[in-house]
Amino acid sequence: MKQLATSAVLALGLTTPVFAQATPEAVMAGAVPFEQSVLVSGLQGPWEVTWGPDNMLWVTERFGGRINRIDPVTGRVSPAITLTDMSSSSGQDGLLGLALDPGLGQGNGNDFVYAFYTYLDMTRPGDPTITDPASPFLHMYSKVVRLSFQAATGLLSDPVTLIDGLPAGADHDSGRLKIGPDGKLYLTLGDQGNDQLANYCLPILAQRLPTVAELTAKDYFAYQGKSLRMNLDGTIPDDNPEIGGVRSHVFTFGHRNMQGIAFGPDGTLYASEQGPKTDDEVNILTAGGNYGWPHVVGYRDDMAYQYARWADATTPCATLEFSDITINPSVPREDETVWQQPFNAPLTTLFTVPSDWNFTDPACNGMNFICWPTVAASSIEVYRPETGGIPAFDNALLVTALKRGSVYRVPLSVDGKSVSGPIERYFQTENRYRDLAISPDGQTIYVATDSEGLHEALAGGVNDKVANSGAILVFRPKVQN
Ligand SMILES: [Ca+2]
Ligand SMILES: [Ca+2]
Ligand SMILES: [Ca+2]
Numbered sequence: 001m002k003q004l005a006t007s008a009v010l011a012l013g014l015t016t017p018v019f020a021q022a023t024p025e026a027v028m029a030g031a032v033p034f035e036q037s038v039l040v041s042g043l044q045g046p047w048e049v050t051w052g053p054d055n056m057l058w059v060t061e062r063f064g065g066r067i068n069r070i071d072p073v074t075g076r077v078s079p080a081i082t083l084t085d086m087s088s089s090s091g092q093d094g095l096l097g098l099a100l101d102p103g104l105g106q107g108n109g110n111d112f113v114y115a116f117y118t119y120l121d122m123t124r125p126g127d128p129t130i131t132d133p134a135s136p137f138l139h140m141y142s143k144v145v146r147l148s149f150q151a152a153t154g155l156l157s158d159p160v161t162l163i164d165g166l167p168a169g170a171d172h173d174s175g176r177l178k179i180g181p182d183g184k185l186y187l188t189l190g191d192q193g194n195d196q197l198a199n200y201c202l203p204i205l206a207q208r209l210p211t212v213a214e215l216t217a218k219d220y221f222a223y224q225g226k227s228l229r230m231n232l233d234g235t236i237p238d239d240n241p242e243i244g245g246v247r248s249h250v251f252t253f254g255h256r257n258m259q260g261i262a263f264g265p266d267g268t269l270y271a272s273e274q275g276p277k278t279d280d281e282v283n284i285l286t287a288g289g290n291y292g293w294p295h296v297v298g299y300r301d302d303m304a305y306q307y308a309r310w311a312d313a314t315t316p317c318a319t320l321e322f323s324d325i326t327i328n329p330s331v332p333r334e335d336e337t338v339w340q341q342p343f344n345a346p347l348t349t350l351f352t353v354p355s356d357w358n359f360t361d362p363a364c365n366g367m368n369f370i371c372w373p374t375v376a377a378s379s380i381e382v383y384r385p386e387t388g389g390i391p392a393f394d395n396a397l398l399v400t401a402l403k404r405g406s407v408y409r410v411p412l413s414v415d416g417k418s419v420s421g422p423i424e425r426y427f428q429t430e431n432r433y434r435d436l437a438i439s440p441d442g443q444t445i446y447v448a449t450d451s452e453g454l455h456e457a458l459a460g461g462v463n464d465k466v467a468n469s470g471a472i473l474v475f476r477p478k479v480q481n
Pocket of ligand 3: 254279296297298299300301302305336
């Protein structure tokens with residue numbers, strides 16, 4: 001009971017059922033037929049895939065710490081460097097984002113590549129919120145390095161640290177890195193997965209802003225749950241927003257786990273963000289904006305979300321058992337509308353549900369989170385009108401999903417500032433999709449898959465085996481006869 005032929009369904013104003021419960025937002029099966037192939041598999045957690053000016057796919061491997069160039073025709077993998085000081089656990093840390101300098105391959109001496117990864121630094125004091133001195137994350141930080149590319153050898157070398165001592169941990173590192181049309185480097189940093197699961201007694205600091213004293217000391221602890229904007233040498237741009245009276249690297253705040261950012265043709269900055277049990281978001285990021293987390297997810301509508309502050313429980317938090325479903329009565333809870341500060345509402349959500357939604361759908365055999373309405377949005381790219389490409393696909397945002405093994409096409413209005421129709425679901429396989437890249441002619445979409453993990457089965461419910469481990473999948477429109 002899924003992926004029905006949707007034209008009739010949509011005509012009735014209904015939506016495509018995914019599980020036993022249908023999400024109330026308009027989502028339909030993709031209308032353009034595609035064929036699928038596997039370019040390469042067996043990579044160690046491919047995380048960023050981006051098309052280079054050398055007509056190669058540049059791919060980071062999260063556990064392996066390797067940056068590769070992959071031939072988009074033959075699938076041949078050419079390793080460019082392994083970052084040996086990278087530290088990776090079985091969590092969300094490791095080698096994450098990668099961005100190519102606009103000067104790469106242009107003969108102007110700027111053959112640079114930027115990378116973001118987690119590492120251990122025993123010379124720093126450590127995360128003040130971690131009380132266990134044996135924690136492998138006590139001294140974990142993240143940094144951005146600039147590498148130099150030699151076209152003759154195909155190798156990256158000479159790492160220069162642009163900024164280090166950034167927050168890092170096992171959960172919600174975010175870590176997407178892009179260079180904007182303004183020539184600045186943009187980076188997303190997650191809320192570290194606080195207030196849930198293993199970190200349920202740690203408070204979320206997404207609303208906490210850096211102080212002048214912290215900046216002077218290069219203490220970037222308050223950068224969690226933020227997007228950053230920096231010069232290509234890692235310094236703070238003079239035209240960064242002053243937020244709470246302080247100009248820092250912070251561009252926007254109030255984020256949970258923003259794994260995708262992408263620039264539109266007019267410079268609009270789009271972002272995808274993972275919500276908790278509901279309301280993954282697509283946002284437009286504007287300088288100084290507050291995006292609401294953890295007080296609001298999606299819209300300020302009090303639908304199926306309350307901010308439960310485990311760290312402030314009247315019973316000592318560590319003595320409580322964490323649950324996503326049953327919140328201990330000693331944990332303070334707050335409706336979204338209690339928090340009245342101005343914030344930037346999303347462009348759309350994936351997905352918002354009513355408060356009586358069943359978050360323990362039996363279709364997921366106790367792995368409740370797979371059945372939740374959140375898709376685990378992991379990246380975003382802009383499908384630009386000027387690419388030509390696939391006419392029916394044009395002028396849209398493409399969002400990859402971990403839990404759904406799909407790409408969601410979010411159609412945009414002509415000005416790119418609103419969503420113009422139903423969200424469409426494409427390319428479903430039994431995988432977790434981490435990122436995508438689009439060929440310059442717009443005809444081919446490359447999707448990076450996680451090496452392992454839980455996701456939705458094609459027939460609904462949960463699957464714990466991925467069909468294509470650590471792969472780059474290739475999707476092209478089917479040739480019509
Ligand atoms: Ca990408
Ligand atoms: Ca938000
Ligand atoms: Ca909401």
